[in-house]
Amino acid sequence: MDNFVYFFTFQDLSILYVVIGIILLGIGSAYVGTYSFLDKKALLGDAISHAVLPGICLGFILAGEKNPVYIVTGAFISGGIATFLTSWLKKNTKLSEDAIIASILSVFFGFGIVLLTVIQKSGNPEMAGLNHFIFGNAIAILEEDLWIYGGLAVIIILSLTIFQKEFSLLVFNSDYGKAIGYPMEIIRFAFNVLMILSVVIGIQAIGVVLMAALLITPGAAARFWTDNLSKLLLLAALFAVVSGIAGTYISFVLPQMPTGPWVVVSLSFIALISFLFAPKKGTITRYFSRNQYLKKTNNEHLLKALYKNRELGQRMLTIENIYELYPYQKKEIKHSIEFLFKEGLILKNQNFISLTDYGIHEAKRVVRLHRLWETYLTEYMNIAPDHVHDSAEKLEHIITPELEAQLEKRLNFPQLDPHQENIPRD
Amino acid sequence: MSFDQNAFLIILTGSLIAISCGLLGVFMMLRKMAMTGDAISHAVLPGIVIGFFVAGSQRGLEVIIGAGILGIIATLIIDWLRKKARVQLDASIGITFTLLFAIGIILINLFAYNVDLDQECVLYGEIAYLPIDLWVTGSGTILGPRITYLAVLNFTLVAGFIYFFFKELTLTSFDESFGSVMGIPSKGINLALMSMVSYTTVSSFEAVGAILVVALLVVPPATAFLWTKNLMPLIKLTTILGIGISILGYYLAYLFDSSIAGMMVTVAGVLFLLSALIKGRSSKSAGTSMANI
Amino acid sequence: MIIQAESPVLEIHDMTVSYDQSPVLWNIDFTLPSGQLIGILGPNGAGKSTLIKAIMGLVNPTGGYVKVFDKPLEEVRSRISYVPQRESVDWNFPASVLDVVMMGTYGKLGLFKRPGKREKEVALASLDQVGMSAFINRQISELSGGQQQRVFIARALAQDADLYLMDEPFAGVDIATEAAIFELLKKMALEGKTVVVVHHDIYSAMTYFDWMIMLNLHLVASGPKNQVVTEELLRKTYGGKLNLLSKVSELVRKQDFNPLEH
Numbered sequence: 001m002d003n004f005v006y007f008f009t010f011q012d013l014s015i016l017y018v019v020i021g022i023i024l025l026g027i028g029s030a031y032v033g034t035y036s037f038l039d040k041k042a043l044l045g046d047a048i049s050h051a052v053l054p055g056i057c058l059g060f061i062l063a064g065e066k067n068p069v070y071i072v073t074g075a076f077i078s079g080g081i082a083t084f085l086t087s088w089l090k091k092n093t094k095l096s097e098d099a100i101i102a103s104i105l106s107v108f109f110g111f112g113i114v115l116l117t118v119i120q121k122s123g124n125p126e127m128a129g130l131n132h133f134i135f136g137n138a139i140a141i142l143e144e145d146l147w148i149y150g151g152l153a154v155i156i157i158l159s160l161t162i163f164q165k166e167f168s169l170l171v172f173n174s175d176y177g178k179a180i181g182y183p184m185e186i187i188r189f190a191f192n193v194l195m196i197l198s199v200v201i202g203i204q205a206i207g208v209v210l211m212a213a214l215l216i217t218p219g220a221a222a223r224f225w226t227d228n229l230s231k232l233l234l235l236a237a238l239f240a241v242v243s244g245i246a247g248t249y250i251s252f253v254l255p256q257m258p259t260g261p262w263v264v265v266s267l268s269f270i271a272l273i274s275f276l277f278a279p280k281k282g283t284i285t286r287y288f289s290r291n292q293y294l295k296k297t298n299n300e301h302l303l304k305a306l307y308k309n310r311e312l313g314q315r316m317l318t319i320e321n322i323y324e325l326y327p328y329q330k331k332e333i334k335h336s337i338e339f340l341f342k343e344g345l346i347l348k349n350q351n352f353i354s355l356t357d358y359g360i361h362e363a364k365r366v367v368r369l370h371r372l373w374e375t376y377l378t379e380y381m382n383i384a385p386d387h388v389h390d391s392a393e394k395l396e397h398i399i400t401p402e403l404e405a406q407l408e409k410r411l412n413f414p415q416l417d418p419h420q421e422n423i424p425r426d
Numbered sequence: 427m428s429f430d431q432n433a434f435l436i437i438l439t440g441s442l443i444a445i446s447c448g449l450l451g452v453f454m455m456l457r458k459m460a461m462t463g464d465a466i467s468h469a470v471l472p473g474i475v476i477g478f479f480v481a482g483s484q485r486g487l488e489v490i491i492g493a494g495i496l497g498i499i500a501t502l503i504i505d506w507l508r509k510k511a512r513v514q515l516d517a518s519i520g521i522t523f524t525l526l527f528a529i530g531i532i533l534i535n536l537f538a539y540n541v542d543l544d545q546e547c548v549l550y551g552e553i554a555y556l557p558i559d560l561w562v563t564g565s566g567t568i569l570g571p572r573i574t575y576l577a578v579l580n581f582t583l584v585a586g587f588i589y590f591f592f593k594e595l596t597l598t599s600f601d602e603s604f605g606s607v608m609g610i611p612s613k614g615i616n617l618a619l620m621s622m623v624s625y626t627t628v629s630s631f632e633a634v635g636a637i638l639v640v641a642l643l644v645v646p647p648a649t650a651f652l653w654t655k656n657l658m659p660l661i662k663l664t665t666i667l668g669i670g671i672s673i674l675g676y677y678l679a680y681l682f683d684s685s686i687a688g689m690m691v692t693v694a695g696v697l698f699l700l701s702a703l704i705k706g707r708s709s710k711s712a713g714t715s716m717a718n719i
Numbered sequence: 720m721i722i723q724a725e726s727p728v729l730e731i732h733d734m735t736v737s738y739d740q741s742p743v744l745w746n747i748d749f750t751l752p753s754g755q756l757i758g759i760l761g762p763n764g765a766g767k768s769t770l771i772k773a774i775m776g777l778v779n780p781t782g783g784y785v786k787v788f789d790k791p792l793e794e795v796r797s798r799i800s801y802v803p804q805r806e807s808v809d810w811n812f813p814a815s816v817l818d819v820v821m822m823g824t825y826g827k828l829g830l831f832k833r834p835g836k837r838e839k840e841v842a843l844a845s846l847d848q849v850g851m852s853a854f855i856n857r858q859i860s861e862l863s864g865g866q867q868q869r870v871f872i873a874r875a876l877a878q879d880a881d882l883y884l885m886d887e888p889f890a891g892v893d894i895a896t897e898a899a900i901f902e903l904l905k906k907m908a909l910e911g912k913t914v915v916v917v918h919h920d921i922y923s924a925m926t927y928f929d930w931m932i933m934l935n936l937h938l939v940a941s942g943p944k945n946q947v948v949t950e951e952l953l954r955k956t957y958g959g960k961l962n963l964l965s966k967v968s969e970l971v972r973k974q975d976f977n978p979l980e981h
Contacts, residue, residue, distance in 0.1 A: 001879065010787065013941070061849070094811045094860070096809070096811075113743040118978070202743065219904070227972065280975055281975075286975045286976050287976075289975045289976065290975070293974075293978060376963065377745075379746060380961060380963075380964075381746065381937040382720070382721060382937070382938065382939065382940070383746045383748065383937070383938075385749065387733045387748055388780060391782075394978060394979055396968055397978065398971065398974065398978055399967070399970070400970065403963070403966055406963055407963065
């Protein structure tokens with residue numbers, strides 16, 4: 001708890017620097033990553049982040065110490081070469097994109113490892129700091145680092161905000177952009193530069209191996225909550241910032257822990273929650289709304305059964321009669337009876353069940369939709385009358401009042417369905 | 427130069443690993459699943475660590491089982507994200523491997539005090555220590571370097587797998603739906619291939635490291651693909667490249683005093699880029715390319 | 720107009736297929752006669768390819784069933800052959816023409832067995848039938864679109880099936896080749912094989928096919944060509960989608976799950 005208070009009250013200025021750095025980094029990489037996610041180029045970020053390792057090592061060798069300017073420049077150059085090679089190979093060889101990305105990623109990383117072992121054996125005492133670039137250590141961000149990493153992050157955020165229109169054009173419909181006179185090649189180039197920069201600023205805190213997560217996961221998670229680009233970017237940034245701070249806090253409390261893995265785990269946790277529980281798109285949400293829907297269909301089927309019986313002149317059914325109609329759904333039917341009774345659609349008289357006036361109105365609506373759809377299928381889709389029932393059994397629950405009106409008009413308010421049954425109206 | 431037994435053993439082991447990876451890699455590449463291979467090789471890390479923790483050493487069968495399970499879990503998560511959560515494929519791969527890899531690193535750091543698991547060894551491998559890591563039987567007989575035995579076993583299984591399922595692997599790589607139409611169990615073949623890739627990753631990680639396995643998986647096949655037009659020549663050239671990069675990698679690492687595995691990958695990378703320069707453009711074919719991940 | 724066939728080779732019963740939760744085929748129900756050349760016609764996006772894929776079990780219908788030779792698909796796989804769309808594979812795959820055609824024999828070979836001399840002869844004979852004998856060692860990416868199409872047909876022939884389903888085998892094929900392949904398909908039909916072809920050109924369809932299936936998200940017609948190719952049915956097939964049907968499809972797609980599935 002003391003740790004918590006100490007960390008979040010920023011008594012220690014160096015913690016404040018770290019947190020500011022993480023916030024800027026989170027927003028910057030989430031912005032860039034969301035665009036590249038929408039561009040279906042998420043793994044290019046992975047390739048670039050592995051590919052900056054040799055640049056970092058070369059920067060270190062040239063500077064002889066962990067100088068942020070050398071390292072950022074080295075990382076930027078080797079990331080740039082990797083990006084260029086990726087698109088050159090795509091254009092000039094028969095290799096598929098995934099093979100190219102995997103090759104570039106692993107070759108650059110392998111070369112980086114060679115340089116790393118060379119530095120290791122040179123016995124440079126600052127070597128330990130270099131290892132942080134592999135898995136990240138946000139706590140090691142110093143004030144002088146912040147000026148460089150933070151400054152670059154601000155540039156990324158500003159460029160993406162100011163040129164939101166151009167970059168969305170690039171992602172959604174590049175050809176169209178070209179057709180209406182936008183310099184798409186320059187925009188693509190600018191975007192690649194921003195992407196490399198966002199990787200470069202992340203390596204100190206997150207590390208080269210896991211940086212891809214900060215680019216890919218926030219956008220993918222945020223996509224579950226909204227379809228609007230501006231909201232998507234804000235949400236992705238929020239997710240990245242929250243996980244960034246969480247990861248930093250953990251590696252502050254447990255100093256032997258690298259930051260990167262914890263940021264990734266928190267991010268993935270947020271993503272998992274989004275995949276499961278986001279409204280409309282989450283899998284659990286979908287599961288529940290499907291259950292809800294199945295309940296609705298049961299209720300409506302019961303109403304229909306009662307109404308059809310009424311058509312045959314029988315005003316009520318016993319519960320046993322209903323169970324016989326749906327022998328495998330005893331439990332569901334019981335629920336439906338409870339529900340319809342509560343909603344005032346049916347009356348229960350001891351064991352007998354009958355429709356209320358409101359129930360008759362609702363039942364008529366469902367029966368009408370069923371029979372209208374059957375009529376439509378036979379008249380417009382040439383489907384034999386004995387084959388239309390199953391389809392109508394499903395669609396009667398989802399046809400909206402507007403569609404119903406259109407069906408009525410198209411079919412010219414028919415009196416009878418294909419089975420010569422009356423289409424009921426109020 | 428006189429016959430150097432250590433050099434021979436290292437090169438032999440390196441070649442065997444490079445060939446095993448390359449053989450599987452040919453089919454991963456042709457299936458456009460190179461990045462899935464990358465994901466698997468990252469994702470087995472937590473399995474290795476847990477197996478290590480259970481067994482108390484990195485020699486246990488538990489390590490191989492743990493990693494094998496994780497490899498399959500990774501493909502299942504990717505599949506779940508794609509089909510059930512409807513996340514696009516590239517993002518599914520990215521999310522899955524970063525998460526599993528992060529968990530692996532956290533576990534290493536948690537267990538670091540209890541077991542002797544070297545983060546750098548797991549990640550980058552150290553094939554150079556191979557001659558001193560010997561397999562000693564209960565009665566004290568020294569049978570030779572342990573990792574070489576693992577590599578021989580791995581190579582035999584991979585070669586056998588590809589030999590026996592050659593026809594199925596080829597057909598489902600070229601045209602999966604035609605395969606399923608003929609009643610070939612494409613899903614089973616695919617899962618078997620993924621299992622072989624995870625097993626190979628684990629079997630090789632001590633020598634070349636979990637991350638560099640992916641380089642051996644992808645780069646030699648991609649290089650050979652630029653030079654060949656048929657599957658058999660592609661496989662043969664991949665094999666030759668595997669041997670070549672082991673020899674060159676070993677001596678260059680010796681020369682620069684650096685990681686052997688890293689140098690093997692660097693050599694592979696140089697050969698790859700040279701091939702692309704020579705064969706680029708001219709080989710760009712007129713056929714339709716479905717080059718999407 | 721839907722005319723049922725007597726002792727049909729293929730029976731589709733009340734099948735609905737959704738793709739990405741949007742129904743692309745509604746309540747398809749027809750039967751096909753044996754030994755005929757059958758065309759599937761319809762505008763773009765009418766669900767022609769989906770129909771073939773559903774017959775082959777490559778996509779799962781949300782309702783209804785398919786029976787081939789009066790049996791479920793799994794029992795008769797070896798008697799059905801399939802020519803996918805040319806774009807469905809990457810032609811940069813390192814294989815020769817002969818390699819690809821040999822793949823047609825893999826289904827009958829079973830696990831572990833390798834193709835041998837007999838399989839090679841079958842493949843060579845199939846290549847001869849489509850007039851590609853001169854190209855057996857050519858790498859497949861070096862072929863023209865029409866030649867690639869013929870390789871796919873040869874691969875299907877090598878399978879030696881009784882029912883052939885072909886998805887747009889004439890896309891990108893020149894007229895002379897098209898005529899030659901149609902002659903080949905006609906000969907196969909005369910030998911008692913049933914050949915079902917997705918086709919987009921109504922004029923050549925009129926000359927070649929015996930039986931037509933006309934599709935536009937739902938089945939407009941199925942029957943002998945001179946009975947079903949009428950002005951009215953053509954207008955129903957090509958005269959735009961049914962407005963209401965599209966709206967219902969949209970409604971289904973907007974749900975959080977597919978309400979047509981059970």
